[in-house]
Amino acid sequence: MSRIPVFKKMDRYKAKNLQAFNTKWPNRYDSSLRMRLWTSQWDRGILTELPTDISSLRILDIGCATGRLLETLAEAGARHLAGIDLAPKILDIAQRRLAERGIKADLKAADAEDTLLWANESFDVVIMTGALHHFYRPIDALTEVHRVLCHRGRLIIIDPWFLPPLRQLFNLGLRFVSPNGDYHFYSPAEAVDMLASQGFVELRYRRADWNSFIVLGLKDKL
Ligand SMILES: C[S@@+](CC[C@H](N)C(=O)[O-])C[C@H]1O[C@@H](n2cnc3c(N)ncnc32)[C@H](O)[C@@H]1O
Numbered sequence: 001m002s003r004i005p006v007f008k009k010m011d012r013y014k015a016k017n018l019q020a021f022n023t024k025w026p027n028r029y030d031s032s033l034r035m036r037l038w039t040s041q042w043d044r045g046i047l048t049e050l051p052t053d054i055s056s057l058r059i060l061d062i063g064c065a066t067g068r069l070l071e072t073l074a075e076a077g078a079r080h081l082a083g084i085d086l087a088p089k090i091l092d093i094a095q096r097r098l099a100e101r102g103i104k105a106d107l108k109a110a111d112a113e114d115t116l117l118w119a120n121e122s123f124d125v126v127i128m129t130g131a132l133h134h135f136y137r138p139i140d141a142l143t144e145v146h147r148v149l150c151h152r153g154r155l156i157i158i159d160p161w162f163l164p165p166l167r168q169l170f171n172l173g174l175r176f177v178s179p180n181g182d183y184h185f186y187s188p189a190e191a192v193d194m195l196a197s198q199g200f201v202e203l204r205y206r207r208a209d210w211n212s213f214i215v216l217g218l219k220d221k222l
Pocket of ligand 1: 064087090111128135
C-alpha cells in the first residue's frame with residue numbers, strides 16, 4: 001500500500017499535502033487534539049444525512065485518511081465501503097484499523113482530482129469530510145464524483161467554515177504558507193455553486209457544527 005502513486009501533475013499544494021499526510025500526520029492524526037476538535041462532530045453530521053438502514057448503500061469516502069469515518073459507517077451497518085486518499089502512509093493506517101476490526105473496504109491511494117479508479121455509477125453515496133479545501137482542481141474532483149455516483153446518488157461534503165473576513169485572510173495566507181497543503185476555504189454558497197456547475201441538484205447546506213458546514217446534493221433529477 002505504501003507505494004507513492006504517480007500523479008499526472010504535482011502542484012505545490014498537492015506536494016505539501018502529500019508530504020504532511022504521508023509523514024507528519026499518519027501516526028498522530030487520530031490523537032491530535034486539533035484534529036479531534038475539528039472532526040468530532042463530522043461523522044455524526046454525516047450519519048444524520050443518511051437513511052437509518054445503510055447496509056445496502058455503496059459508499060465512497062474521499063480523503064478518508066485514517067479511516068475514522070469508514071469505521072463509523074461500518075458500525076452503523078454499512079457493508080459496501082470504499083475510500084481514497086492521496087497519502088499512502090495514512091491509508092496504511094486506515095487499512096490496518098479496518099482489518100483489525102474485520103471491516104472490508106476497497107481502499108485506494110490515488111488523487112481524487114484525477115480519474116477515479118471506479119466505473120461509472122459505482123456508488124450511492126460519496127462523502128468528503130475536510131477534503132474539499134485541499135483540492136487544487138475541485139471542479140475536476142466534482143466531475144469525477146458525478147460520474148461515479150448512480151442515478152439520484154448523494155454527495156455529502158463537510159468542510160471548515162470561516163466567516164468573512166477570516167476566510168479571505170486565511171485564503172490570502174495560504175498563497176504563501178500552506179504546511180498541510182490546504183488550498184482554499186470556501187463559503188457554503190461557493191461550494192453549492194461549484195456543485196451546481198457540475199450538474200448536482202436539490203442542493204442545500206447548513207452548519208455542521210460551530211466551525212464547519214455541510215453541503216448536500218443529488219446527482220440528478222428524478
Ligand atoms: C484534513 S484531512 C481529512 C481526513 C478525513 N476525511 C477526516 O474526516 O478526518 C484531508 C485528507 O484528504 C486527503 N487528500 C487531500 N487532497 C487529496 C486528493 N487530491 N485526493 C485524495 N485525497 C486527498 C489528505 O491526504 C488527507 O488525508
